[in-house]
Amino acid sequence: MKKFMIFLLPLLVFLGLLAFLYQGLFSDPREHESTLLEQSMPKFVLPDLMETQKTYSQEIFEGKVTLLNVWGVWCVTCAVELPYLQQLKEDGKHIVGLYYDQDIDPDFGIKTVARVQQEVKEKLAQLGNPYAFNIFDVKRDLSLDLGVTGAPETFLIDQTGKIRLHHIGDINPRVWNTKFAPIYNKLVAN
Amino acid sequence: MKGFSFLIFSFLFGQSLSVFATEDKFYFEAPEQQALFFELTKELRCPKCQNQNIADSDAMIAIDLKRKVYQLLQQGQTKEEVIDFMKLRYGDFVYYQPPVNSMTIWLWLLPLFFICIAIAGIVLGRKRQVSHLDDEKLKKAKALLESD
Numbered sequence: 001m002k003k004f005m006i007f008l009l010p011l012l013v014f015l016g017l018l019a020f021l022y023q024g025l026f027s028d029p030r031e032h033e034s035t036l037l038e039q040s041m042p043k044f045v046l047p048d049l050m051e052t053q054k055t056y057s058q059e060i061f062e063g064k065v066t067l068l069n070v071w072g073v074w075c076v077t078c079a080v081e082l083p084y085l086q087q088l089k090e091d092g093k094h095i096v097g098l099y100y101d102q103d104i105d106p107d108f109g110i111k112t113v114a115r116v117q118q119e120v121k122e123k124l125a126q127l128g129n130p131y132a133f134n135i136f137d138v139k140r141d142l143s144l145d146l147g148v149t150g151a152p153e154t155f156l157i158d159q160t161g162k163i164r165l166h167h168i169g170d171i172n173p174r175v176w177n178t179k180f181a182p183i184y185n186k187l188v189a190n
Numbered sequence: 191m192k193g194f195s196f197l198i199f200s201f202l203f204g205q206s207l208s209v210f211a212t213e214d215k216f217y218f219e220a221p222e223q224q225a226l227f228f229e230l231t232k233e234l235r236c237p238k239c240q241n242q243n244i245a246d247s248d249a250m251i252a253i254d255l256k257r258k259v260y261q262l263l264q265q266g267q268t269k270e271e272v273i274d275f276m277k278l279r280y281g282d283f284v285y286y287q288p289p290v291n292s293m294t295i296w297l298w299l300l301p302l303f304f305i306c307i308a309i310a311g312i313v314l315g316r317k318r319q320v321s322h323l324d325d326e327k328l329k330k331a332k333a334l335l336e337s338d
Contacts, residue, residue: 035281104251140254147279149237149251 034147034166041161042145045154049099049120049134052113056135060096061161065187067095067180068155069131069171070143074102075151081170086128093184097134100143100151117169156180158187216260223263230259230272233287237280 036042041058048054061068069085071078089095101116113136120134137143148154149168156165164183167175218224227308231245244252244259255276262272276284288294 035278039193140250144254144258145279147237147281 027068034163036147036163036166039163041157041163042142044142044145046135046137046142049097049136050117051084052136057132058161061157063159064094065159065184066157067093068098068157070098070100070146070148070151070153070155072100072102072151077170079123079127081152081172082124082127082130082174084122084176085130088171089130094132095130097131098137098142099134100137100140100147156183156187159190216256218263226269227263230263230269231256233285234259234276235275235284235286237284243286308327 016024040062043058045055045057048056067085067088074113085095099120101111116136124131135142146163147166152170154165154171155163156167158164161189164187165180167179171180203263216224216227218227228245232243234244234255234281236244236247236249237257238240238249239247242252244255258275259272262275267275282289288297290298
């Protein structure tokens with residue numbers, strides 16, 4: 001019995017290690033719990049991307065279930081998800097864009113707003129426009145407050161302006177059905 | 191030869207210019223504040239490029255975080271306040287020193303646990319060796335030695 005244990009124990013430890021490392025192969029290191037879940041949207045005052053004299057604040061999220069999609073024309077994956085977002089919009093989802101530009105360095109150069117607007121118009125004309133409107137995160141302050149690490153990222157915001165879901169990466173039918181739909185449908189049913 | 195040394199000189203000089211430029215981007219009145227800035231940017235992890243701190247990373251998010259650290263320090267916030275600000279947005283993940291909680295306590299306990307097991311194994315193994323030498327065997331050994 002003792003001898004048996006001496007041989008069995010290392011084997012069990014090895015198998016345990018194997019299982020641990022094996023599941024590590026498939027885990028996504030970018031995935032970590034967002035600290036903002038169940039929190040209200042951070043305060044902000046930012047202009048509309050197309051009409052910069054118009055400004056928005058966190059209050060615009062009250063009263064409607066909203067998908068807040070962080071994107072930019074420079075982002076390749078965003079272009080991939082645009083057609084699917086368009087489809088979601090046609091199904092009656094309220095999608096708001098949070099636009100930020102990579103080439104605008106708050107410390108140095110400023111790309112003209114007209115130029116950014118032109119690029120956005122061309123992109124949306126080409127791939128479809130799922131957005132009710134776009135918030136222009138000029139200095140990327142709101143993105144930072146939201147814990148955004150890049151684009152695309154999407155937040156599901158409930159009627160009271162609370163963040164219910166933070167998804168890093170693109171939205172596709174699989175992600176929508178497994179991750180978003182259960183929470184979204186429950187929110188809409190209320 | 192002259193042209194060559196000029197080339198080296200201009201290369202060295204050009205290098206040092208670019209170094210000054212990066213430091214000038216974040217200008218500090220107090221040297222302690224600058225030291226704190228360098229300390230913080232070394233200890234905060236870039237959320238996009240996970241094995242780099244924000245000082246070493248050129249990802250846009252790292253640049254934005256550096257700028258935020260600078261702004262917060264300019265407002266007179268302490269090191270702890272800046273770290274809390276970042277953790278609130280990017281989670282514990284953003285700081286290289288993990289907090290001690292029910293999940294991470296194993297990082298400290300498991301090595302201790304293994305050391306204890308190893309010590310126990312060594313002690314037990316020694317005991318068993320000693321116990322093999324029972325009186326009869328000792329007598330036999332003695333007899334053998336004396337018979338020589």
